[in-house]
Amino acid sequence: MENVTIRMLAERLQLSTATISKALNNSHEISEETRQRVLALAAELNYVPNPYASSLRKKASNTIAVVIPEVADSFFAEAINGIEAVAQEKGYHVLIYLSHENCQKEQTILKDFQSGRVDGVLISVTTETTATGLEQLVRDKPVVFFDRVCEEVKAAKITTDDAAAAYRATTHLIAGGCRRIGLLSASRQLSISNKRAEGFQQALLDHQLPLLPNAITYCTNDSAANHQLLKTAFLENDYDGIIATTEKLSTAVYEVCEALQWRIPEDLQVIGFSNLSTARFLHPSLTTITQPAFEMGKAAATLLFRALKSNNFPLQQQQEVIPSSLIARNSTLAKDK
Amino acid sequence: MENVTIRMLAERLQLSTATISKALNNSHEISEETRQRVLALAAELNYVPNPYASSLRKKASNTIAVVIPEVADSFFAEAINGIEAVAQEKGYHVLIYLSHENCQKEQTILKDFQSGRVDGVLISVTTETTATGLEQLVRDKPVVFFDRVCEEVKAAKITTDDAAAAYRATTHLIAGGCRRIGLLSASRQLSISNKRAEGFQQALLDHQLPLLPNAITYCTNDSAANHQLLKTAFLENDYDGIIATTEKLSTAVYEVCEALQWRIPEDLQVIGFSNLSTARFLHPSLTTITQPAFEMGKAAATLLFRALKSNNFPLQQQQEVIPSSLIARNSTLAKDK
DNA sequence: TTTATTTACTTAACCGATTAAGTAACACGG
DNA sequence: CCGTGTTACTTAATCGGTTAAGTAAATAAA
Numbered sequence: 001m002e003n004v005t006i007r008m009l010a011e012r013l014q015l016s017t018a019t020i021s022k023a024l025n026n027s028h029e030i031s032e033e034t035r036q037r038v039l040a041l042a043a044e045l046n047y048v049p050n051p052y053a054s055s056l057r058k059k060a061s062n063t064i065a066v067v068i069p070e071v072a073d074s075f076f077a078e079a080i081n082g083i084e085a086v087a088q089e090k091g092y093h094v095l096i097y098l099s100h101e102n103c104q105k106e107q108t109i110l111k112d113f114q115s116g117r118v119d120g121v122l123i124s125v126t127t128e129t130t131a132t133g134l135e136q137l138v139r140d141k142p143v144v145f146f147d148r149v150c151e152e153v154k155a156a157k158i159t160t161d162d163a164a165a166a167y168r169a170t171t172h173l174i175a176g177g178c179r180r181i182g183l184l185s186a187s188r189q190l191s192i193s194n195k196r197a198e199g200f201q202q203a204l205l206d207h208q209l210p211l212l213p214n215a216i217t218y219c220t221n222d223s224a225a226n227h228q229l230l231k232t233a234f235l236e237n238d239y240d241g242i243i244a245t246t247e248k249l250s251t252a253v254y255e256v257c258e259a260l261q262w263r264i265p266e267d268l269q270v271i272g273f274s275n276l277s278t279a280r281f282l283h284p285s286l287t288t289i290t291q292p293a294f295e296m297g298k299a300a301a302t303l304l305f306r307a308l309k310s311n312n313f314p315l316q317q318q319q320e321v322i323p324s325s326l327i328a329r330n331s332t333l334a335k336d337k
Numbered sequence: 338m339e340n341v342t343i344r345m346l347a348e349r350l351q352l353s354t355a356t357i358s359k360a361l362n363n364s365h366e367i368s369e370e371t372r373q374r375v376l377a378l379a380a381e382l383n384y385v386p387n388p389y390a391s392s393l394r395k396k397a398s399n400t401i402a403v404v405i406p407e408v409a410d411s412f413f414a415e416a417i418n419g420i421e422a423v424a425q426e427k428g429y430h431v432l433i434y435l436s437h438e439n440c441q442k443e444q445t446i447l448k449d450f451q452s453g454r455v456d457g458v459l460i461s462v463t464t465e466t467t468a469t470g471l472e473q474l475v476r477d478k479p480v481v482f483f484d485r486v487c488e489e490v491k492a493a494k495i496t497t498d499d500a501a502a503a504y505r506a507t508t509h510l511i512a513g514g515c516r517r518i519g520l521l522s523a524s525r526q527l528s529i530s531n532k533r534a535e536g537f538q539q540a541l542l543d544h545q546l547p548l549l550p551n552a553i554t555y556c557t558n559d560s561a562a563n564h565q566l567l568k569t570a571f572l573e574n575d576y577d578g579i580i581a582t583t584e585k586l587s588t589a590v591y592e593v594c595e596a597l598q599w600r601i602p603e604d605l606q607v608i609g610f611s612n613l614s615t616a617r618f619l620h621p622s623l624t625t626i627t628q629p630a631f632e633m634g635k636a637a638a639t640l641l642f643r644a645l646k647s648n649n650f651p652l653q654q655q656q657e658v659i660p661s662s663l664i665a666r667n668s669t670l671a672k673d674k
Numbered sequence: 675t676t677t678a679t680t681t682a683c684t685t686a687a688c689c690g691a692t693t694a695a696g697t698a699a700c701a702c703g704g
Numbered sequence: 705c706c707g708t709g710t711t712a713c714t715t716a717a718t719c720g721g722t723t724a725a726g727t728a729a730a731t732a733a734a
Binding site for chain 1: 689691692
């Protein structure tokens with residue numbers, strides 16, 4: 001059972017391969033009758049075109065890459081859903097690359113994109129990422145950053161209102177009576193981390209609260225190390241409110257509180273950036289800043305496909321900020337927003 | 338800045354393209370000196386081979402496909418992690434396809450694999466899947482089923498001890514005093530669903546408990562519909578214990594209990610098949626059957642790569658059952674296992 | 675010294691589709 | 705009846721690597 005090629009169809013029908021190709025691509029050069037004969041035989045022999053032959057010739061792969069730090073985070077899982085939905089609709093294929101929060105791995109992945117394997121890239125960078133390699137990529141190919149963007153690089157970006165969200169979270173804690181608020185940050189470099197930190201600091205300032213010397217704890221990618229880090233920070237600073245800026249850190253807070261026997265929200269009010277669908281069933285239910293993950297993925301993909309369709313689309317100038325929402329639950333004391 | 342090709346390297350070095358290709362592939366036919374010159378120039382010009390040209394010629398894509406119903410389920414998210422880890426190590430690329438629990442979409446996806454786009458497939462089927470199309474796929478390509486396998490098809494399979502796990506879950510509920518136990522099933526067709534149902538029934542039998550006429554509720558893929566379905570089932574059957582056989586259904590139980598104002602575990606003990614890392618922080622913490630998702634992904638990928646490496650590997654006969662574990666928490670009353 | 679073998683290349687076909695350029699047959703306006 | 709279009713194809717080049725087959729020169733074996 002050899003693979004069916006265009007040449008086999010051509011031989012069977014006593015036509016040239018060119019005719020077959022054109023017939024399959026609905027070229028106007030082909031008569032309706034011939035077209036039908038070709039389609040009929042193709043269906044009969046179950047012909048499926050070789051994508052690599054076509055990609056090679058057309059210099060287009062109908063494939064996009066999604067580069068993310070990990071999948072086991074509901075934000076990314078939902079974002080992939082959004083991306084894939086758009087891609088499937090457009091007949092594109094999705095290559096997934098996990099950088100595992102490792103800048104080195106990310107570089108290796110980016111390098112591969114020089115090959116023409118993908119027509120465009122959707123990326124959410126690692127906590128360690130610098131602009132290296134990204135500028136080149138953006139120059140070479142349509143790229144859309146989503147969520148974890150790289151500030152220094154001029155490119156299309158889909159983000160949430162990070163500073164505003166952190167500001168709201170902080171205000172919410174203050175409204176609930178917190179005076180010694182800490183922020184758990186995933187990265188010193190990540191612009192969304194810094195924006196969240198800024199929103200946090202601005203809110204403190206606006207409410208005449210001092211910024212504790214150790215208000216911001218920079219966490220690592222290692223959960224055991226984080227656990228220790230948080231424990232120490234909690235004990236040393238005696239926080240009464242904490243903002244966890246990632247989902248992983250949110251659950252880490254619960255773990256550490258359990259270990260320290262701190263009660264939430266009595267001893268520590270907690271608000272987390274998280275898309276966990278089970279946030280409302282946590283004990284206590286977690287007040288969250290929830291990002292529109294699916295929509296962000298969809299928006300990023302949509303932008304990318306617009307650029308892929310018309311190459312005079314000014315992709316690099318596109319910026320979209322999709323608002324997140326604060327959902328007040330029992331891990332904090334303030335009512336509503 | 339044109340794309341660097343092997344031909345360009347050849348011209349610059351006054352060599353043939355064949356020599357360049359062989360040099361880059363460390364062929365013994367090439368002198369060490371020439372090889373170094375080629376590698377040096379390749380590095381200097383930042384040459385990246387075109388994967389489609391090479392795939393076309395070699396009839397191998399260095400790409401595998403992962404077909405799953407969705408990503409927003411921690412089992413699949415973790416499984417992807419395992420798969421990707423192995424793939425990255427082997428220098429393979431991973432195409433993700435989401436069937437969205439839709440058999441039709443799945444068929445379309447499978448059809449695409451006839452094209453040679455991927456060298457192998459890892460698949461976890463939808464709740465509606467029948468053998469159609471799968472047999473052909475297995476005949477044509479290395480395929481490994483994981484978790485949601487298709488019984489009728491003879492192929493490599495990585496599963497958990499589904500019947501045993503359900504048996505244990507049922508026994509656990511009985512030990513906690515339950516007498517009217519219900520099981521929430523995701524599918525009538527899925528073999529893992531049926532095995533779980535079997536384990537459930539066997540446990541009831543072994544403990545001299547009658548099988549309620551509506552003991553098993555077959556759920557849909559629509560969460561709103563499920564909500565209604567569960568509500569009705571709960572009210573009509575007055576369960577005192579429930580086994581949710583998927584993660585989605587587990588959280589659905591929490592939602593319905595909240596809506597009905599049933600207390601867990603006082604009014605209803607709950608045990609769920611779930612890989613949620615936050616299960617222990619749910620309110621109440623959820624007793625789970627936890628599958629080794631990462632390991633299953635890894636095992637499936639490892640098996641596939643073994644088949645890709647040596648084509649006389651009897652892939653279709655491979656079966657691996659990786660045990661799951663019951664983690665007793667507060668949504669059930671029995672101590673430990 | 676002659677023949678065989680090895681080394682280090684080159685030539686050219688090939689993978690399977692696409693497409694620019696060419697062509698034969700026929701229609702049509704003048 | 706001629707020239708111009710149009711239709712419906714074919715021919716052949718092309719995308720960028722890979723590889724079977726060929727070759728010239730150097731080396732080893734007889």
